[in-house]
Amino acid sequence: MVINDNLDKGLLSLSGVETQDLKGEEAALTIFQKGGFDAILSDDKRFVRRLRALDVPYITPAVCIVILLKQGKINLQGALEKLELLSHFISSDEYYTVKWALDTWRSP
Numbered sequence: 001m002v003i004n005d006n007l008d009k010g011l012l013s014l015s016g017v018e019t020q021d022l023k024g025e026e027a028a029l030t031i032f033q034k035g036g037f038d039a040i041l042s043d044d045k046r047f048v049r050r051l052r053a054l055d056v057p058y059i060t061p062a063v064c065i066v067i068l069l070k071q072g073k074i075n076l077q078g079a080l081e082k083l084e085l086l087s088h089f090i091s092s093d094e095y096y097t098v099k100w101a102l103d104t105w106r107s108p
Contacts, residue, residue, distance in 0.1 A: 032056065043090065062090050062098040076105055
């Protein structure tokens with residue numbers, strides 16, 4: 001739904017794949033299936049269930065924070081701040097799992 005809103009507002013655009021008749025998650029799935037991507041990022045519970053059923057790899061926004069930290073794109077303090085900003089929009093399970101990962105983080 002947020003993806004659709006952002007597409008409608010012109011904040012996001014899709015290119016390189018024929019998706020004129022598709023919006024949001026359907027367009028993301030179509031683009032993913034064309035190849036060249038490792039996973040889909042989504043926080044939509046229904047869409048994530050569908051990705052699981054289709055055996056499509058996915059990550060959630062909070063997990064993305066850990067990946068960015070691991071890749072050195074953000075530091076631990078930045079990761080903790082970003083998680084707090086997301087905290088109102090994600091499940092408590094996801095929040096506490098990622099919080100634990102950050103609290104026990106040891107930089108390589």
